Amino acid sequence: MPLVPTASVVDRARAAGAGAPAFNVLHLETAEALVAAAERAGIPLILQISENCVRYHGSLRPLLLATLALAESSGADVSVHLDHITDPGLLREGVEAGARSVMIDASALPYEENVAVTAELTGWCHAHEAYVEAELGEVGGKDGVHAPGARTDPGEAMAFVDATGVDALAVAVGSSHAMRARTTVLDKELIRALRRRLPVPLVLHGSSGVPDEELRAAVAAGMTKINISTHLVSVFTGEVRRTLADSPSLIDSRKYVGPAREAVSAEAERLLRVLGAEAS
Numbered sequence: 001m002p003l004v005p006t007a008s009v010v011d012r013a014r015a016a017g018a019g020a021p022a023f024n025v026l027h028l029e030t031a032e033a034l035v036a037a038a039e040r041a042g043i044p045l046i047l048q049i050s051e052n053c054v055r056y057h058g059s060l061r062p063l064l065l066a067t068l069a070l071a072e073s074s075g076a077d078v079s080v081h082l083d084h085i086t087d088p089g090l091l092r093e094g095v096e097a098g099a100r101s102v103m104i105d106a107s108a109l110p111y112e113e114n115v116a117v118t119a120e121l122t123g124w125c126h127a128h129e130a131y132v133e134a135e136l137g138e139v140g141g142k143d144g145v146h147a148p149g150a151r152t153d154p155g156e157a158m159a160f161v162d163a164t165g166v167d168a169l170a171v172a173v174g175s176s177h178a179m180r181a182r183t184t185v186l187d188k189e190l191i192r193a194l195r196r197r198l199p200v201p202l203v204l205h206g207s208s209g210v211p212d213e214e215l216r217a218a219v220a221a222g223m224t225k226i227n228i229s230t231h232l233v234s235v236f237t238g239e240v241r242r243t244l245a246d247s248p249s250l251i252d253s254r255k256y257v258g259p260a261r262e263a264v265s266a267e268a269e270r271l272l273r274v275l276g277a278e279a280s
């Protein structure tokens, strides 16, 4: 199947009252695991590569091109998105290399600068037919949408979307990044208020710390794109640990990465069914 635009995954999910699951790729095996999960579930999926992940690999193109190739050859609807991009050079490189969906993360800047940088890069992205997500946390909040106590103000969010022209907005409604326990309670009232007032789909970051029922409640309240990374990473690493503990003399890395890839795929399939709607 050809690469699917993020807009179509997000818009279809929103129209169906479902979530648009967005899971992070760390290396080729996670991309393989996630695409296989989407194929078994028959549910559209957004694959994301973060700037942190690009820094880990030392360059963008090899992992991006491999992920695009997997998405294009998949039997499922899969889009490819760049996550938390703070470096405008990297953003341009990614779009020019074939990524048609990016998150511009200027949230560490003061509000006025966040607006200016996001508006300029959004204009460039739209001229290159790329979908843009941005984020808006609390005024003065250093960690954008990821500070545990941060909340996005609906009026300010409307002004931000208006001034920047972004296609989707990550908002602060009670989740935070890199949570290990799935215990977060989200502010559903705020999600409903944001959904009522904002013309664009809402994105939840830091969803790893949110239990299944709470994720479903967030989608029902109006959240659409649901980003999950840490939870799936912990499933991968847990399986590697188990395999190595059971077989301390193992040498071939495929013998412990392979089972971890399968474990991630099974959990991703489960989460896709919790969040998403089947492709029509």
Ligand SMILES: [Zn+2]
Binding pocket: 084, 177, 205, 206, 227
């Ligand atoms: Zn995030």
